[in-house]
Every structure is written in structure tokens, then in C-alpha cells.
Amino acid sequence: MRTAIGEAAPRPTGVDHPSFVPALLLADSLSPGTGEHHRVRRSVRDWVVDVSLFLIAVVAGLLAFAEAADRAEPPPDGLLLLDLVAGSLACLLLWGRRRWPLAIALVLVVPGAFSDMAGFAVLISLFTVAVHRTWQPVAAVTAANLASFAVYLQLRPDPELPTAAFAAIGVVATAAVVASGMFVRARRQLVVSLRDRAVRAENEQRLRVEQAQQLERTRIAREMHHVLAHRLSLLSMHAGALEFRPDAPAAEVAAAAGVVRASARQALEDLREVIGVLRAAAGPGAVERPQPTLGDLPSLVEEVRGAGLRVRARYAVPDLASVPASTGRAAYRVVQEALTNVRKHAPGAVADVVVEGAAGSGLTVEVRNPLPTGAEPAGELPGSGTGLVGVLERVSLAGGTLEHGWTPGGEFRLRARLPWPIPARTA
Known part of the structure; x- marks a missing residue:
């Protein structure tokens, strides 16, 4: 049949x-x-x-x-x-x-x-x-x-x-x-x-195939959002700096243009890697795109700082690389989405990133930012409105919980609690 x-x-x-x-x-x-x-x-x-x-x-x-x-x-x-x-x-x-x-x-x-x-x-x-x-x-x-x-x-x-x-x-x-x-x-x-x-x-059988295809499309869409939204927001921020400071020194203009060029190239590479999963004819030897872990979080924070966003990061974890891969990947995506939202909706604000926890007690990731200062820029970045939905789904699949909203002190807080089991001892 x-x-x-x-x-x-x-x-x-x-x-x-x-x-x-x-x-x-x-x-x-x-x-x-x-x-x-x-x-x-x-x-x-x-x-x-x-x-x-x-x-x-x-x-x-x-x-x-x-x-x-x-x-x-x-x-x-x-x-x-x-x-x-x-x-x-x-x-x-x-x-x-x-x-x-x-x-x-x-x-x-x-x-x-x-x-x-x-x-x-x-x-x-x-x-x-x-x-x-x-x-x-x-x-x-x-x-x-x-x-x-x-x-x-x-x-x-x-x-x-x-x-x-x-x-x-x-x-x-x-x-x-x-x-x-x-x-x-x-x-x-x-x-x-x-x-x-x-x-x-x-x-x-046809329904199972259609369901599998729909799940794959959802996963690809979520991955594209996390990856490309981060890259394109960096690119838009630097392009906006060039637009609103035409009288900047030539050295700053050249540096900003270099960052725009590098971000655009990196966005194209990320897009090619993400869309690569759509190839149905991939052979058994095809290598999947490497996924980030919590050990890559400092590099993400430094990249965002280099783009002009002020970030204060505190890592209360003995070793970021020791966090399980699935938990670390979910925590990385939470921080990535939160910093992308800060650049979109609170330009000029200072973002606080806190990562703490230990094996057996779980991992907590929190990102805070105050209300944006000054007038909204004319070229505010558009949002898809589904970023937090994708993060919530990822955190739920990892067995954790997600909270987000405004605090009484006027800060927007995104907090995720993820499981961190004690590793099994080997004989």
C-alpha cells in the first residue's frame, strides 16, 4: 500500500x-x-x-x-x-x-x-x-x-x-x-x-505525515525567529545610527558600516543554515546546524554590547558549560529573545541579565529592563508578536516555567525557571 x-x-x-x-x-x-x-x-x-x-x-x-x-x-x-x-x-x-x-x-x-x-x-x-x-x-x-x-x-x-x-x-x-x-x-x-x-x-498515515510536517514547520519558524530577529535587530540598530548621525566622524561611520556589513553577512549565513533543514533530500551524512548552549551566553552578551546595547550580566553558576544541553539551549534562547525585545521596545535602556542555579535546585534566567527613556525613534523595529509565545513553548518543552510582565518598580521582567537534574554517577 x-x-x-x-x-x-x-x-x-x-x-x-x-x-x-x-x-x-x-x-x-x-x-x-x-x-x-x-x-x-x-x-x-x-x-x-x-x-x-x-x-x-x-x-x-x-x-x-x-x-x-x-x-x-x-x-x-x-x-x-x-x-x-x-x-x-x-x-x-x-x-x-x-x-x-x-x-x-x-x-x-x-x-x-x-x-x-x-x-x-x-x-x-x-x-x-x-x-x-x-x-x-x-x-x-x-x-x-x-x-x-x-x-x-x-x-x-x-x-x-x-x-x-x-x-x-x-x-x-x-x-x-x-x-x-x-x-x-x-x-x-x-x-x-x-x-x-x-x-x-x-x-x-496521511494525517501523521501532515502533523509531522506541521511540527517541523513550527520548529523551523521558531528557530528562524530566534536567530534572524537577533541578527536583523543588530543590523537595524547600526543602520539607524548612520541615519540619525550623518555628521559623525568618518572613523565611526566606517566602523558602523563594517558592523552593518558583518551583521548582514551573518544574517544571510544563519538564514541559509536554518532553511537548510527544509531540504527533504538530505543524505544520511548531513550535519545539523550546531545549537547554542549556555556556555555561548557570554559571547551573545558581548555581541549585543558591541551593537550599542547596555547590558549588565551576572552569572551565579559555577560553570555555564556544565548545564545540560537542552536546559542551556532553552536558557540561551530566553536571553536572546529578551535582549532582542529590549532593542526593539526599550532602546537606550540598560538590561540586567542574571543567571543563577545549581544542579538539583534548577536554573533561573532573568532579564530586566526599565521603561525606554526619551522619544521613540522614528524607525522602531517591527515585531512579529510571537517571540514570547515561541519562548514559552520552548521552556515548556524543557519542563520549565516562564513569567513575564511589568513589576511594581516599572521594570519589564522576563524570568524562566528550568530543571537542572543532578547528573547520574557512573560506576
């Missing part, structure tokens, strides 16, 4: 093997509807089957009628005429078994009580009911046919066979017809069930 998105429908299962075709043709040739008045348009195959069954019922009925008429002691002429007329009508009624299977079977119970010619038509109608109805109607029609056969034994006994033997043959024939019809019904239901199960499995 193909499960990839956009591919063809599932290939046939074992129940669609050609060995099952005869039973399926017989089952499908009969009425597929469940209602008494369900109109069915016959296909070419249906016409072939219907004509064949009608001819079989007529020929077999005429042979049975001729055999009864040629006996040494034939039935009365009136009974023979009634037999011929009732049997002919029974064969004609078979054309309506697709639309009214249960009604036709119940009607044919009457000629079955006295007509030799109607015998095969009665069995065909009984088979139709067994294929297309549940066991309750099948049991009722079967009981009615057995009662009709009991009346037939009294009206038309076979002079060459004992009544008990003739009755046993009739009961066995009726049971065989009912069992065959119910077997065809069960086989057809099995085919439908397996097909539905295959379709359901393919749909579930």
Missing part, C-alpha cells in the same frame, strides 16, 4: 485476488440495496447473470414438471395446469428479486407448497435473501419454506422415494442454499471491511 501524500490509491489487497472473483460476481450480481424499494440499474454482467438464472429456473422447472407428468400415476390435470401456471409466474417473479428480495421470497412460498416447476425459483429467491439480509429475515423465510415443503410432501409425495428420505433431501438442499448465501454475504462484508480498513489506515 502506498502511504505517501499525493500518491495513488492503495493497491488491491489479498481479498481482491482473482481467486475471489466468482464469489464476488455472484454476490454483486444480486441486489446491493438494503431497502425493499431500492432501484438498481443492471449492468451487462447483471443482465448475463439474471438471464442465466431465469433460464436455469425455467429449464429445471420444466424438467421437474415433465418428470411428474410422465409418472405411472400422474397428478390430476387440474393440479398439473396449476403447477405449470404457478411455476411460470414464479420464474417471471425472479426478475424482481433485485428490488424486492424479501417480498419475492415470501410470495414464492405459496407455489412452493404444490408446484414442481417453481422449485428452483424458490431456491434462487431464498439464496438472494440469504445474501442481502440479516439472519432474522433469513431465518423467517427459511422457516416459511420448510413449512411450505412440509405441505408439498403431503400434496405431492414421490412414489419412488420414502417420505423420510425425500424430506431429508429437501431439508439438506434448503440448508445448503441458505449456507451458501450467508457465506457469500460474509465474504462480501469481509471485502468491504478490509477495504475500509485500508482506506482508514491510509488516511491515518
